[in-house]
Amino acid sequence: MSNHSILDALIAQTKISKKQTDKQQKIVETAVKIFAEKGYANTSTSEIAKDAGVAEGTIFRHYGTKDNLLLSVILPFIKESMPTMAESVFNEILNKDIASFEEFLRALLRNRLQFIKDNKEIFQIVVKEFLYNEGLRNELSPYFTKNIVGRMHKMIEEFKERGELVNLPNEAIAKMIFTVIGGYFISRFVLWQNQPDTNEEAEVENIIQFIMNGITNKSQGN
Amino acid sequence: MSNHSILDALIAQTKISKKQTDKQQKIVETAVKIFAEKGYANTSTSEIAKDAGVAEGTIFRHYGTKDNLLLSVILPFIKESMPTMAESVFNEILNKDIASFEEFLRALLRNRLQFIKDNKEIFQIVVKEFLYNEGLRNELSPYFTKNIVGRMHKMIEEFKERGELVNLPNEAIAKMIFTVIGGYFISRFVLWQNQPDTNEEAEVENIIQFIMNGITNKSQGN
Amino acid sequence: MSNHSILDALIAQTKISKKQTDKQQKIVETAVKIFAEKGYANTSTSEIAKDAGVAEGTIFRHYGTKDNLLLSVILPFIKESMPTMAESVFNEILNKDIASFEEFLRALLRNRLQFIKDNKEIFQIVVKEFLYNEGLRNELSPYFTKNIVGRMHKMIEEFKERGELVNLPNEAIAKMIFTVIGGYFISRFVLWQNQPDTNEEAEVENIIQFIMNGITNKSQGN
Amino acid sequence: MSNHSILDALIAQTKISKKQTDKQQKIVETAVKIFAEKGYANTSTSEIAKDAGVAEGTIFRHYGTKDNLLLSVILPFIKESMPTMAESVFNEILNKDIASFEEFLRALLRNRLQFIKDNKEIFQIVVKEFLYNEGLRNELSPYFTKNIVGRMHKMIEEFKERGELVNLPNEAIAKMIFTVIGGYFISRFVLWQNQPDTNEEAEVENIIQFIMNGITNKSQGN
DNA sequence: TATGAATGAGCATTCATTCAT
DNA sequence: GATGAATGAATGCTCATTCAT
Structure with a gap:
């Protein structure tokens, strides 16, 4: 996990993936399952091979x-996870001048929630390894920054100009939004995966309300 | 990492720790440093021994x-980290009837921030292993729940009655507070440890404001 | 050395042993040699590997x-060692009505003597570990009882009915025969392996005579 | 287990044992118990120390x-075990001209049986290690030969002259007697120690009869 | 006399990786 | 493309032994 830039890898990856053999598919599938469950460092290639019904050499x-x-x-x-967000979410919002920041948040949260629900296990791997594996963190970080942070700032800027947002540094606002949303995802899909299904609708709405208005009782004066 | 209750271990720990030899101290010191840096699973006992200037057998x-x-x-x-919080923070607040929830939050955040600054490396270990090490997570979780969550609920209840807090389930409020504060600690001390020192005062204040009021511009109407 | 039934192991063993690689053969060969010489507990896998010209991992x-x-x-x-005895020795005898018990004993002793001479080293291992390794003893015992003791009793019963054998409990007779024959094998092949070759013919005959007639001088009256 | 003659050790032993401290006594006691149970090679000094309530250094x-x-x-x-046998058993017999070899055997067997019952655990150790530990075997063997075999031969010679014993080599006779008696002891006290108490009187008598007369039915002709 | 901390060689076992088939 | 035998360095851990106190 050292001297390959992630972008190089990405390119190589794309080139190589002419066709995936059945065995390859089985290997990746199995690796995803076990990495998610026990973490990369605690998984042996022999276990993957056995579970995938493949020779270790393969x-x-x-x-x-x-x-x-x-x-x-x-x-x-x-x-x-990165560009998709850019294209399908950010732009979509930017073009509709009716949208409020709250609606943007709701769309963003819902969109990413669905994406992670569709890729639960890989999300678990990414979260765990991002924390545990410094090499990986160093590779992914700039990529993340470049794609997400920039767009988010633009978005915040836009709504600040509309007078909807509090006067805090863009970075602070972005960070807190990410913390709350990311914290929700990690808590739900990584830490307590086996919790009985909660009322997702309500939960999402609570999060939005919290991000927008915090915990202070707004009808205090009444 | 399996059949020892953490409480039993705690007790045993306390009993045993009559005197720590110099070598023992060196071992723990070194283990803390390396575990924090590379994670438990990626650290070998032989490396610890060598760095600590001790035989592996020791x-x-x-x-x-x-x-x-x-x-x-x-x-x-x-x-x-757990009871301290209970005694020195929670009770302190409960006894002063002048306190607002915001003040409580500020005290809590400041208190824990200091504690973690004093124990940066161990905090890193705990965070990483809590995510990576299911066994450890299962041991720590109930302990955490028992000590923290209960007290937090009481606190929230108290301030809800005073009409200061929004009408959301206690659990939801507690979880969001923890997410924001925890997210701040993890981001600052685990993920981006080497960032140049920021303006801590301002950062803390921003977090408090965010938790209390969210990101909506309150002076919108003006 | 604990929770596997020997019968299960036997079955598994037979199934697995499709082909033995050269290295495998060399490993077993070497293990037999060293286990026999120094005992299982005093033999390290690294020694076996080195002597077998194989990597320890292999x-x-x-x-x-x-x-x-x-x-x-x-x-x-x-x-x-077990069933062979049953088929080739016991049955053979039972079918010839001319046979005396003495002839049976002679056939049994000769047959087993040859078998052990052909498997000297493994016999040494089995004897030593049977005594030293309680786990192994507990696994082998029932197997031994089931296969040998039963047949021996039948045999003794048969010859008792022919009036050839003394009126002692079958068990006592069987046990003494085993003790004498087993004692001979152990003494010759385990304890004093390097003794110069004795007159085997005479020795076998002495043993038979001893079992049949003891040490009393039969021509006493003359 | 290499370059000390057993006799030297014996002497040294005798000299040293001025006084045994309480701790020493506890150590030996505990060592006996654990060596007997698990064998020398499978017992660690740390286990002995712990069980004996003594520091390992001690x-x-x-x-x-x-x-x-x-x-x-x-x-x-x-x-x-060796000289005692000589003095108290052999001589005793040699002096009484009335004795038959059968009576001698009975006295010998009873005497040794009692001795071993009084020293069950050490007997277990000696048997196991005699087989497992070549060094020990090489040390004990000559001592055994010198003390026991010689006397036994004399005894057999004596009774051969009285016409009581079969015309087999003294050595063969001695060996078979030892095999039967030793086999009984080992079977009873080492291999199947936990068997319910049998009828010892009858067992002893069966053994004597077996050694004297074998298993042939003597009243065959009747 | 007794302790117990410290040692370091040795052990069984694991693991990512290579390579001939 | 796929196999699986082979590797050997590395790992967590044990153990008999030493030595300062």
Whole structure:
């Protein structure tokens, strides 16, 4: 996990992926499942091979190293998770002048919630490894910054100008939104995955309200 | 990391720790440093031994297993971090009828911020392992729930009655407060530890304001 | 050395042993030699690996644990030693109505003597570990009882009815025969392996005579 | 277990044992118990120390090495078991001209049976280690030969002259007697120690009869 | 005399990786 | 493309032994 830029890897990845053999698909599937469950460092390639019904050599024929297998698992998710957000969410909002920031938040949260529900296990891997694996963190961070933070600032700026947002530094606002939303995702999908299904609708709405208005009782004066 | 209750361990811990030899101290010190840096799973006992200037056997003579060494590193922190909060923060507030919830939040945040600044590395270990190490998570969770959540609910209830807090479920309020504060600590001390010192005063104030009032511009109508 | 029934192991063993690689063969060969010489507990896997000209990992790839290697060495011997005796010796005798018990004894002793001469080293291992290794003893015992003791009783019963044998409990007779024959094997092949070759023919005959007639001088009256 | 003659050790032993401290006594007691149960090679000095309520260093202060502790446990037993037999049994018999060989056997068996019942655990150790520990075997063997075999031969010679014994080599006769008696002891006290108490009187008598007369039905002709 | 902290070689086992088939 | 035998360094841990107090 050291001297390959993530972008290089991405490119290589795209080039290589002419066709995935059945075995390859099975390997990645299995790796996702086990990495999510026990973490990268606690998973052995032999376990993956056995569970995938594949010879251990086959893993290395296709992915070269265990590190590389991790990347092969994570990268498509990253590739998807970042730009998608940009295109389908941000722009969509920016073009509709009727939208409030609250509506934007709601759309963003719902959109990402669905995405993560569709990619629960990979999300678990990314979260865990982002914290545990400094190499990976260093690779993903600039990518994240470049794609997300920039757009978010623009968005905040826009709504600040409309007078909807409090006068805090853009960065502070962005960070707090990410913290609350990210905290929700991590808490729900990584830490307490087996909790019985809660009332998602209400939860989402509470989060939006919290981000917008905090916890102070607004009808205090009444 | 399996069949020892954390409370039992805590008790045993306290009893055993008659005197720590110099070597023991060096071992724990070094373990803290390396675990924090690379994570428990990526740290070998031989590395700890070498860095601590100690024979590898010495580690096992004192701590028995690597798991146990981790606990020996973490438990005093946990022991400190939980009840302390209870006594020195919660009660203090409950007794002063002048206090607002905002003041309580400020005190809580400041108090914990100081504590974590004093125990930066162990905090890093706890955060990382809480996510990565299911066994540890299962041990710490009930302890956390029992000590913190209960008190927090009482506190929220109290201020709800005073009409200061929004009408959301106590749990939802508590969770969001923890998410924001925890997110701040993790972001600052685990993820981006090497960032240049920011304006802490302002940051703390922003967080408080955010929790209390969200991001909506309150002077909107003016 | 605990929770596997020997019968299960036997079955598994037979199934697995599709083909043995050269290295596997070398490992077992070497293990037999060293276990026999120094005992299981005093033999390290690294010594076996070195002597076998194999990487230590190779042992574990094929046998999983040191315990398992011991079983892999012993089981084929056990499998052979028990039923063979049943089929080829017992039945053979039972079908010839001319046979005397003495002839049966002679056939039995000769047959087993040859078998052990052909498997000297494994016999040494089995004897030593049967005494030293309670787990192994507990596994082998019932198997031994089931296969040997039953048949022996039937045999003794048969010859008792022919009036050839003394009126002692079958069990007592069987036990003494085993003690004398087993004692001979152990003494000759385990305890004093390096004694110069004695007159085997005479020795066998002495044993038979001893079992049949004891040490009393029968021509006493003359 | 290498370059000390057992006789030297015996002497040294005798000299040293001025006074045994309480701790020493506890150590030997505990060592006997655990060696008997699990075998020398499978017992760690730390386990002995813990069970004996003694610091590990104390064992080494008194016995120097683990090997030496084993000897300290075994030697008094050997010292006792050999000469005692000589004095109290052999001579006793030799002086009474009325005695038959059968009576001698009975006296010998009873005498040794009692001795072993009084020293069950050490007997277990000696048997196991005699087989497992080549060094120990090489040390004990000559001692055994010198003390026992010689006397036994004399005894057999004596009764051969009286016409009581079969015309087999003295050695063969001695060996078979030892095998049967030793086999009984080992079977009863080492292999199946937990068997419910059998009818000892009858068992002893069966053994004597077996040694004297074998298993042939003597009243065949009737 | 007794302690117990410290040692470091040794142990069984795991693991990512290589390579001939 | 896929296999699976083979590797050997590394790992967590044990153990007999030493030595200052």
